[in-house]
Amino acid sequence: MSYQQPYAQPQPELSDKSKVVAGILTILLGSLGVGRFYTGHIGIGIAQLLTCGGLGVWSLIDGILFLTSNDRTDAQGRLLRS
Amino acid sequence: MVTSAKARRRPGPPGRGGFAVPERLRTAWAPVAVLVGGVAGSAYLWSRNPHLPGQMLPFCPWRKVTGLQCPGCGGTRMAYDLLHGDLAAAWHDNAALLLSLPLVAAGYLVWLRHGLAGRRWQPPLGRRGTAVLLGVATAWTVLRNLL
Numbered sequence A: 001m002s003y004q005q006p007y008a009q010p011q012p013e014l015s016d017k018s019k020v021v022a023g024i025l026t027i028l029l030g031s032l033g034v035g036r037f038y039t040g041h042i043g044i045g046i047a048q049l050l051t052c053g054g055l056g057v058w059s060l061i062d063g064i065l066f067l068t069s070n071d072r073t074d075a076q077g078r079l080l081r082s
Numbered sequence B: 001m002v003t004s005a006k007a008r009r010r011p012g013p014p015g016r017g018g019f020a021v022p023e024r025l026r027t028a029w030a031p032v033a034v035l036v037g038g039v040a041g042s043a044y045l046w047s048r049n050p051h052l053p054g055q056m057l058p059f060c061p062w063r064k065v066t067g068l069q070c071p072g073c074g075g076t077r078m079a080y081d082l083l084h085g086d087l088a089a090a091w092h093d094n095a096a097l098l099l100s101l102p103l104v105a106a107g108y109l110v111w112l113r114h115g116l117a118g119r120r121w122q123p124p125l126g127r128r129g130t131a132v133l134l135g136v137a138t139a140w141t142v143l144r145n146l147l
Helices: A019-028 A034-039 A042-050 A057-068 B023-046 B061-066 B075-083 B087-093 B095-116 B127-146
Strands: A014-018 A079-081 B002-004 B119-121
Touching (some): A014 A034, A019 A034, A019 A057, A019 A079, A034 A042, A034 A057, A034 B127, A042 A057, A042 B095, A042 B127, B023 B075, B023 B095, B075 B087, B075 B095, B087 B095, B095 B127
Parallel strands (some): A014 A079
Antiparallel strands (some): B002 B119
16 A cells, blocks of 8 residues: 655656766767657757757757756656656 | 647646746747748858858868768758759759758748647657658768768
């Protein structure tokens, strides 16, 4: 039997994708948009693929943000695993 | 794939934000910003020939460092040649980008339409579609660097 804590916050559902993998894929293969395809953001992935990863700048910043932030979600809105 | 923005809110306890941004604004700003940026960029590019050096235009850092062309390299030159009506030169700059342009334009219009109506939209590519797209992009990258 599960014990319900009186003031527990509802736990947001976790994604099956990892933010470390997303960050590394975005930094290394950003000019193909691979990191964004991984997290399911198809539109952003295509945009990065067509523009050399936003001239390298966008995908670099995007990848670092994946690695450093804790509130990034996948395309379904679920928090990425750390 | 169309999803209402309400279902895609960030996780966390509700009701902590300062004020609510209208739904339509939340979904419409990105496609509108792309349109404004595209028009402004085209106007800037019109009088600068990217085939010549020293034109104060952005470059691909990947190519600068490795000397290899990424799948999108030649996009600026292609845009310039298309603006000036030179289809053959545009084909020579980046054939794959030119071929995908009608699809990209159609996708953009759908995105804009949904965004203005207050809905989020993603290209309806499944796992297989994504794999095909990345496969084609990789093949194109290898091919253009070998030829």
